[in-house]
Amino acid sequence: MVCETIFDQEQTAPTFVGSLEVPNVQEIVRDNSSRVPQIYIRDQYEMPKATDMAHLVTDIPVIDLSLLSNGNVEELKRLDQACAEWGFFQVINHGVPSEVLQNMKQNADGFFNLSLEEKNKFSMPPDDIQGYGHAYVVSKEQKLDWSDALMLVTMPPEFRNLQYWPTKPEGFKEIIDKYSKGLATVGEQLLGSISLNLGLERNTLIKEHKGLSQALRINYYPPCSRPDQVLGISPHSDTSSITILLQEDHLHGLQIHHNGEWIPVKPIPNALVINIGDVIEIWSNGKYKSIEHRAVTNESKARMSLAAFLFPNLDKEIEPFDCVVKSQGLLKNYKKVKYGDYLLNSMKRKMEGKTHTEMAKN
Numbered sequence: 001m002v003c004e005t006i007f008d009q010e011q012t013a014p015t016f017v018g019s020l021e022v023p024n025v026q027e028i029v030r031d032n033s034s035r036v037p038q039i040y041i042r043d044q045y046e047m048p049k050a051t052d053m054a055h056l057v058t059d060i061p062v063i064d065l066s067l068l069s070n071g072n073v074e075e076l077k078r079l080d081q082a083c084a085e086w087g088f089f090q091v092i093n094h095g096v097p098s099e100v101l102q103n104m105k106q107n108a109d110g111f112f113n114l115s116l117e118e119k120n121k122f123s124m125p126p127d128d129i130q131g132y133g134h135a136y137v138v139s140k141e142q143k144l145d146w147s148d149a150l151m152l153v154t155m156p157p158e159f160r161n162l163q164y165w166p167t168k169p170e171g172f173k174e175i176i177d178k179y180s181k182g183l184a185t186v187g188e189q190l191l192g193s194i195s196l197n198l199g200l201e202r203n204t205l206i207k208e209h210k211g212l213s214q215a216l217r218i219n220y221y222p223p224c225s226r227p228d229q230v231l232g233i234s235p236h237s238d239t240s241s242i243t244i245l246l247q248e249d250h251l252h253g254l255q256i257h258h259n260g261e262w263i264p265v266k267p268i269p270n271a272l273v274i275n276i277g278d279v280i281e282i283w284s285n286g287k288y289k290s291i292e293h294r295a296v297t298n299e300s301k302a303r304m305s306l307a308a309f310l311f312p313n314l315d316k317e318i319e320p321f322d323c324v325v326k327s328q329g330l331l332k333n334y335k336k337v338k339y340g341d342y343l344l345n346s347m348k349r350k351m352e353g354k355t356h357t358e359m360a361k362n
């Protein structure tokens, strides 16, 4: 059942609405690895192939965060281009130790390899989006994604609901704590640089969040005997301000929609993939785009991705900055929306490209 989001007070952690209960994909594969139930099989028009133009893959920008933190003007310019032309880039030299990244992936993998009974101790109830389960399922007819997930609100620490935090593998909670704090620092550095590039003070976007929150979704995509017929995650843009994603070192899966082509994001070991979310698209009046992306599966190996969504306080009203609109010489392309309402609207729908962004468009 999908019902209303409740947010009590300014400083209170949000409680969300859930989605319909659907089968566990890992179990479907365990029962019969060659069966793909009809509800996962997409119409062919929904399955445009990714490009085979290799140069597009290598063109996805790579940004050196240590240069940005030192105020390197060239790197700031490259970041501006990455945000405006791609909405997606990878960051290296980001300061989160590789042990923390590897440890996070190992623990997440350990969690998904527990028995269903163990995982279900942290299952997502019908009235929440936190825990082990599925999100964005709003009708019995909609096509389902070939993935299971663990979703947790991780920052600020007061917002955590530890009843959903896995106690196995031992030490997983502590590593999630370390990881989410590390990502908060990366997020602050990026938001600082993006602010400068938009002609704002360095701390403007951080302040605009009225408390920088973070939610983590660990996606687990079991192998699929017919990867040409299913999607791991449907095309969507993220409702975040920015998303920081950790991929597996050697497994493709993420694809971004750029100039009409689906382009695979080739993993760079220990890099973080950053994408501009809807909130920055609105703040920047569309100068920076929150672009559509999807995940595909493969026949032989399970893939995981860890997506951390940074987002503002649910009470915060978001709209384009006057000075950005002025510098563009354009009208405001987006209207003022309360972030909590925007998020709720998106959670009431299935993931379907950027359709959820319409409510903020002028």
Ligand SMILES: O=C(O)CCC(=O)C(=O)O
Pocket (backbone or CB within 6 Å): 217, 219, 233, 238, 245, 247, 253, 254, 293, 294, 295, 304, 305, 307
């Ligand atoms: O698996 C991926 O690489 C993409 C995940 C994603 O887009 C999301 O969780 O919002």
Ligand SMILES: [Fe+2]
Pocket (backbone or CB within 6 Å): 236, 237, 238, 243, 293, 307
């Ligand atoms: Fe996403």
